[in-house]
Amino acid sequence: MTPIIAISGLTKTYASGFQALKKVDLEIQKGEIFALLGPNGAGKTTLINIVCGIVTPSSGTVVADGHDIVRDYRSARFKIGLVPQELTTDAFETVRATVTFSRGLFRRAPDPAHIEKVLRELSLWDKRETRIMNLSGGMKRRVMIAKALSHEPEILFLDEPTAGVDVELRRDMWALVRQLRESGVTIILTTHYIDEAEEMADRIGIISKGELIVVEEKAKLMQKLGKRQLTLNLQEPMAALPPALAGWPLALTANGNQLQYTFDAHAAPAPGAAPQDIPSLLHRLGELQIGFKDLSTSQSSLEEIFVSLVSDRGGTPA
Amino acid sequence: MSDVGFNRQGVWAIYRFEMARFVRTLLQSIVTPVITTSLYFVVFGSAIGSRMSRVGGVPYGAFIVPGLIMLSILTASISNASFGIYFPKFTGTIYELLSAPISFVEMILGYVGAAATKSISLGLIILATATAFVPVEVRHPFFMIAFLLLTAVTFSLFGFVIGVWAKGFEQLQLIPMLVVTPLTFLGGAFYSIDMLPARWRTLALFNPVVYLISGFRWSFYETADVGVGLSLAMTSGFLLVLLLVVGWMFKSGYRLKN
Ligand SMILES: Nc1ncnc2c1ncn2[C@@H]1O[C@H](COP(=O)(O)OP(=O)(O)OP(=O)(O)O)[C@@H](O)[C@H]1O
Numbered sequence: 001m002t003p004i005i006a007i008s009g010l011t012k013t014y015a016s017g018f019q020a021l022k023k024v025d026l027e028i029q030k031g032e033i034f035a036l037l038g039p040n041g042a043g044k045t046t047l048i049n050i051v052c053g054i055v056t057p058s059s060g061t062v063v064a065d066g067h068d069i070v071r072d073y074r075s076a077r078f079k080i081g082l083v084p085q086e087l088t089t090d091a092f093e094t095v096r097a098t099v100t101f102s103r104g105l106f107r108r109a110p111d112p113a114h115i116e117k118v119l120r121e122l123s124l125w126d127k128r129e130t131r132i133m134n135l136s137g138g139m140k141r142r143v144m145i146a147k148a149l150s151h152e153p154e155i156l157f158l159d160e161p162t163a164g165v166d167v168e169l170r171r172d173m174w175a176l177v178r179q180l181r182e183s184g185v186t187i188i189l190t191t192h193y194i195d196e197a198e199e200m201a202d203r204i205g206i207i208s209k210g211e212l213i214v215v216e217e218k219a220k221l222m223q224k225l226g227k228r229q230l231t232l233n234l235q236e237p238m239a240a241l242p243p244a245l246a247g248w249p250l251a252l253t254a255n256g257n258q259l260q261y262t263f264d265a266h267a268a269p270a271p272g273a274a275p276q277d278i279p280s281l282l283h284r285l286g287e288l289q290i291g292f293k294d295l296s297t298s299q300s301s302l303e304e305i306f307v308s309l310v311s312d313r314g315g316t317p318a
Numbered sequence: 319m320s321d322v323g324f325n326r327q328g329v330w331a332i333y334r335f336e337m338a339r340f341v342r343t344l345l346q347s348i349v350t351p352v353i354t355t356s357l358y359f360v361v362f363g364s365a366i367g368s369r370m371s372r373v374g375g376v377p378y379g380a381f382i383v384p385g386l387i388m389l390s391i392l393t394a395s396i397s398n399a400s401f402g403i404y405f406p407k408f409t410g411t412i413y414e415l416l417s418a419p420i421s422f423v424e425m426i427l428g429y430v431g432a433a434a435t436k437s438i439s440l441g442l443i444i445l446a447t448a449t450a451f452v453p454v455e456v457r458h459p460f461f462m463i464a465f466l467l468l469t470a471v472t473f474s475l476f477g478f479v480i481g482v483w484a485k486g487f488e489q490l491q492l493i494p495m496l497v498v499t500p501l502t503f504l505g506g507a508f509y510s511i512d513m514l515p516a517r518w519r520t521l522a523l524f525n526p527v528v529y530l531i532s533g534f535r536w537s538f539y540e541t542a543d544v545g546v547g548l549s550l551a552m553t554s555g556f557l558l559v560l561l562l563v564v565g566w567m568f569k570s571g572y573r574l575k576n
């Protein structure tokens with residue numbers, strides 16, 4: 001399947017001489033939700049702004065739905081909607097006027113019914129004749145989303161759509177994103193709330209210091225890089241790990257009341273070595289007559305994976 | 319729906335958006351020039367004009383009408399167009415223009431078209447107000463409209479260039495205040511340059527505004543400081559120069575993007 005967005009060899013050096021992107025290659029598939037993660041200043045906004053035509057690339061190419069974004073910018077931009085990171089709106093115009101303006105700018109014929117639908121979906125219909133300056137911050141954010149949706153984009157960029165947004169709006173937003181994806185819209189978003197990416201995204205890209213260090217399906221990324229943990233609540237606290245358990249990746253926590261077993265979900269045991277999976281551990285504990293009241297397992301979150309990847313920039317994560 | 323070729327909807331959207339500001343403040347847009355013009359006639363027309371003889375066969379009060387209109391058109395065109403494009407730059411809403419399937423030329427059509435429309439309406443409001451004070455006649459309506467249009471478009475383009483170039487509000491005011499207003503006052507808005515000493519008259523011919531005002535006044539009263547053909551040629555020349563500047567801005571990656 002040809003990707004809906006193909007980025008190759010993209011670099012950006014700002015006039016200040018700062019290199020914000022270093023040879024980025026990325027393909028986005030039609031209909032997916034792609035989350036771009038990275039610390040502040042990593043280059044997420046730069047990347048998005050290049051694709052949308054706001055920043056000129058220093059080198060490299062971007063093709064959106066078969067159209068080069070520079071040579072064939074009209075066709076490319078026609079398909080793309082953007083909700084930028086910064087909250088920038090007109091002040092004196094009404095909600096409906098500014099959203100209608102966006103639709104025209106993107107060469108769509110007037111369609112009051114569509115504008116109404118978008119405004120209703122974003123709970124802005126009651127505010128349609130309100131001047132934007134009289135809206136709250138969250139409402140302004142909705143207006144910016146409405147502007148992007150007014151021209152029925154096939155590709156939607158959301159640059160930190162949930163920054164500074166209350167719980168309810170965030171929930172609405174994710175419901176809307178799901179609904180858009182259902183209707184075939186491709187969505188690329190950035191967020192600093194990694195749990196959001198974990199919940200929403202099909203694929204995840206992690207960018208750090210202008211380089212895309214990981215691009216992976218979310219499930220695979222979590223499997224491959226995630227660690228699992230088994231916690232046993234012991235019947236009798238232990239002062240130290242018995243020597244018989246040396247060699248197992250175990251740790252005593254909670255004043256010796258808990259035994260923690262951390263393991264890589266997919267690491268195969270070294271040839272010849274005893275298997276170190278959960279049944280073997282439980283069996284071994286039984287042999288040693290170490291009793292436990294209950295147990296729980298947990299999997300490291302995307303956030304933990306993200307933090308370890310980004311802080312560990314020396315190595316080359318898979 | 320076609321997604322290539324001229325973005326008619328986009329130009330129209332910008333035009334309407336810019337005009338909305340004008341309409342929103344319609345009362346102010348009409349009342350201000352009416353009051354200012356009336357003041358000019360009270361001060362220049364009655365107080366001073368009554369002591370002045372006719373200029374080129376035209377009563378002084380009527381004589382200053384074309385200059386007054388030109389003065390307003392120049393300032394209004396520049397400020398409307400420069401503000402129109404500078405403001406989105408300032409607030410950040412320019413992101414939307416830059417990400418839209420719209421060309422630089424189409425952007426100019428929208429902004430400059432709206433700015434020119436506004437200043438032409440302003441000129442007509444002043445003209446209408448003036449008729450209440452002095453007998454105004456327009457002998458060559460076609461040329462009057464032509465000069466009005468050319469000047470409004472040229473100086474709106476100039477304003478657009480300033481708006482794109484400006485990095486702050488001060489710069490936005492700089493050229494209109496330091497260059498355009500003085501040139502207009504010195505350009506014979508309120509007198510004929512024939513009234514100047516010979517040396518100053520020669521110098522005045524280097525002032526581009528002289529040609530605009532002279533030609534415009536000719537279309538009213540057939541009195542002119544310079545030949546009407548020369549005025550028309552110069553006015554068209556300024557438009558050409560501005561178009562070249564805009565073309566160059568576009569080629570050299572104008573100051574809107576990083
Ligand atoms: N116009 C500019 N001129 C010079 N440097 C810039 C410019 N815009 C961004 N940068 C720099 O480029 C780098 C990447 O910025 P960018 O905005 O793309 O980061 P980001 O990943 O979106 O960060 P955040 O999470 O804070 O939004 C930063 O170091 C920033 O300082």
Ligand SMILES: [Mg+2]
Pocket residue numbers: 044045046085159
């Ligand atoms: Mg950013």
